[in-house]
Amino acid sequence: MTIRLVPPRRRVALLLPGQGSQHPGMGLELYGYDGVFTETMDEMFELLGPVDGASLRADWLAGDALAPELLNDASRAQPLLFAVEYALGRSLLSQGVDVDVLLGHSVGELSAAALAGVVDLPGAARVMAARTAALAALPPGGMLAVAATAEELAPFVAAEHVEIGVVVGALNAPRQTVLAGPEPRLTEVEGELRAAGVMFRRVPARQPFHSPASAPAAEVVEKVLSGVTLREPTIPIMSTHSGAYVTREQALDPAFWAWHFVRVVLFWPALDALLSEADHALVELGPGQELTVLARRHKAVRSGASTVRAVLPRGARGTREAWDDALAELAEYTGPAGGVPLACAAER
Secondary structure, three states: OEEEEOOOOOEEEEEEOOOOOOOOOOOHHHOOOOHHHHHHHHHHHHHOOOOHHHHHHHHHHOHHHOOHHHHHOHHHHHHHHHHHHHHHHHHHHHOOOOOOEEEEOOHHHHHHHHHOOOOOHHHHHHHHHHHHHHHHOOOOEEEEEEOOOOOOOHHHOOOOOHHHOOEEEEEEEOOEEEEEEEOOHHHHHHHHHHHOOOOEEEOOOOOOOOOHHHHHHHHHHHHHHOOOOOOOOOOOEEOOOOOOEOOHHHHOOHHHHHOOOOOOEOHHHHHHHHHHHOOEEEEEOOOOOHHHHHHOOOHHHHOOOOEEEEOOOOOOOOHHHHHHHHHHHHOOOOOOOOOOOEEEEOOO
C-alpha cells in the first residue's frame, strides 16, 4: 500500500462586487433552477415589502427587456446586487464549499456581512430599504473610473469644501482609481480629464457614493442600524473600508457599516493584504466580472500562486452553464484549508 500526501488546498475567498457590475437579468437564469438561490431571492423580495419588493422583482424578472440605464440608480441596483450576491452565497455554502474569507466592494461589503452572519436577512433588508431611500434623496452625482494613480489625480481633487467637490472614491488597482462626487463638479472634472488626455469612463451610478456628499444618507442608515442586532462574523471579512480584517468591535458598531459608502473603497490594499497573507482561490460571487479583471493584475494571480474565477458570465445569457462549471471546479474546496488529507491506494 502506498500513501500519497495531498498538499493543503488554497483558501477560498469570495469577492462580492459593488455598483457598476449590475446588468439586466443578472443571475436570473438560476431562478427556478437552483433551489436555495430561488428561495433566498423570494425571501428578500418579500422582506422588502409589497411595494418596493414587488417593483424590484418585476424589474429583475424583466431580464433583457429592462433598459440598462434604469439599473444605474441605487434604488434599483443596490438591493438587487445585494439579493443576488447573498442568494448565490447561500447556495454555495449549502453545497458544502468551505469559505475562508469574504471581501466585498462597496455594497458588496454588506453582502459579506450578511453571509458572515453579522446581520440576518430581515435586518439586512431593513438596512437596504433605508439605504436606498436615503441615497435616492441625495443630490445627483456619480463616479469616474480613471486610468491614473491617486497622486496623479491630485490636481482634480477637492482640497477644501469636499462636500461639493470631487474626491478619490476607490483604489481599485495600480493606475485604476475612482473619482466620486456631486454634480456639477463631476462633469467639470470630466472635461478637465479629457483636456489633459487622461483616460476615464463613467461608472453606471447616479449618486455620489464614496464621497462626503453622501454623508447625509449615512446618518440615516446609522440610525436604522442602531436598531438592528449585529453579531461577530462567523466567516472572516477582509474589509475594503479599513483594508484589514473586520474586528469584533467594528462588526458590532453600526457606524462602521453605515459610513463605509462615504469613505474611500480600499479594494486593492485589501486584496494585497489578503494575498500577501496566503495563496487563495478567489471567487467572484456576483454579476459581471469586474473584480476578476482587477484581481488578475495582482502579482500573486499572475504567478499562478493564487487563482481567480467568476461564477457568472458578463451578461445574462449562459448563467446556468457558468454556475454549474464553477460548482464543479469548487467541489475540491469542501474541506478545511489547513488540513492535509491522506489519499491511500492499495497495490497488489
